[in-house]
Amino acid sequence: MITTSEIYAPIQEGLAKFEEQLRKAAEGSNLSLESCLDHILHSTGKRVRPAITLLASKFAGKHDENLPILMASAVELLHIATLIHDDTVDKSDTRRGQATISSLFGQDVAMLVGDYVFAKSATVVCDTNNVRVIRLFAETIMALATGELREIWEANDWEQPREKYFSRIFDKTGSLFCTAAESGALLSGAPGTTVQAMKEYGYNIGMAFQIVDDIIDFEGDPTEVGKPVGGDLIKGTFTLPAMIALERYDSQSTLKTLMDAKDEASLKKAVEYIRSTQAIQASYDVARDFQKKAIDSLTPFPDSPAKRSLKGIAEYILERRK
């Protein structure tokens, strides 16, 4: 399997410029805001989304290489803004072992800092001067907010069809992966077929990513100490493992009875029940289907370092729990 440093190799220079661009995002703002932003911008995540933007720009001829770098920064800033607001909604104290803005400065400040970062991301996209990409970006912010709202509004509804789950996780997660890939291709001046292929890659990788996230919630995430196993179901969020368990592994309605009770103790038992079934494995199979589609969307392109990296990211998506 490709190593992570091999994945990042074709975009090493771009990623360095991206980090520089990201640092600039804090500059020129209010002093207290700068220190707030410093705290979040430099707690480096894996930078998966910006990497996808940069890689997706490598399938076209000569173009202004600064444009995908700007876009990569905007995509990461947008991701960071959603994390700030998500942590505020979830009242999370830490993320990846670091104190959240809301735990450090309060929920009100966190909401407003999130607003600032949303707006900052939009100004960075404006620097691309590409109205189609700017519009795509604004629509993505709408999708992300809708996804989080749907998670609240569609909670505790164990009757919702699979399509509702898929469209919800697209809003919540897939949309940004999709935009990351599509905009990278668009800003490289790639032809329509390439843009479409990258969009499909982004869509499928994003869906696989969120399904794996939903599985990890049942398996327990070793990197998130103190996070309860099955926390999603306990707060009413209906995800794929629970759906599959209800559909295929509940002939006695044991699980349904527990879930319908809706109290915490019953839901905790429901989590244990789901973990004991093959639903987790079956959910991985669904994620693998999306992964496969992501890789298939790259078929038209000849072998290249960027193609190998995108395939590598698709492979890693399913290995995240390790």
Place this chain on the structure above:
Amino acid sequence: MITTSEIYAPIQEGLAKFEEQLRKAAEGSNLSLESCLDHILHSTGKRVRPAITLLASKFAGKHDENLPILMASAVELLHIATLIHDDTVDKSDTRRGQATISSLFGQDVAMLVGDYVFAKSATVVCDTNNVRVIRLFAETIMALATGELREIWEANDWEQPREKYFSRIFDKTGSLFCTAAESGALLSGAPGTTVQAMKEYGYNIGMAFQIVDDIIDFEGDPTEVGKPVGGDLIKGTFTLPAMIALERYDSQSTLKTLMDAKDEASLKKAVEYIRSTQAIQASYDVARDFQKKAIDSLTPFPDSPAKRSLKGIAEYILERRK
């Protein structure tokens, strides 16, 4: 004095299309979101900002009249988004007698609905296809968030200079008035001098607006039942009346002692003290200076219905308490 219907007369058609455009903003979203949005979009405010955008577009030759209408809708949507987040920060139950989103659906939903409306406003601006205006708009969102953050961070600092207050209220309020006017002129294809004049009009009208708001907080707003008189100072927000009272009407340091105590009882006494001085009147004088500058910025233009309306809005800004 010009009547309000005379003010709105030159843009009647534009305002009707604006309302239609605003209604469209709720369409096509998630069903629960639509009902949330219906609640806010149709609780009609005075539509001052969109009126300024439409009027500012009337000082140029032939142009696509749809562009200022789109911009007016975006400006109002942005204003609504900030109100949703402000009510969430302030934990306000009502605004203009109507239940707030946060009181109806909870703070988390309010934050996310606000995010959605921010993003929606940005997509509407994208429809203008004018990158300069889109960028101006994104920068305005940053300023608005910064203004609210500064209100939190600069609280209880009675030493801050007048300029800090002015720049804070520009961020919080002036920036959107400024953008409303400037973008209207820009989208009408007006020459640079006209754009600059409209920008100055917007800046000065916005500053006057916020100063009057800060005065009303000390006078008590008859339209906001149950809102405590002097609520700003009690929560630590240092505004012009308190600044002037400390500077000019506190030779015995009575007020300073009360304010330095910082407990609610002392601050309530401080509010009474300020109300008993000429600081309120002196604050009106400052607002009047900004009002005058707003009107002066219109001097280069020949008499027209739009010019009379902009002057009329400037006059009404100081009459809001009645």
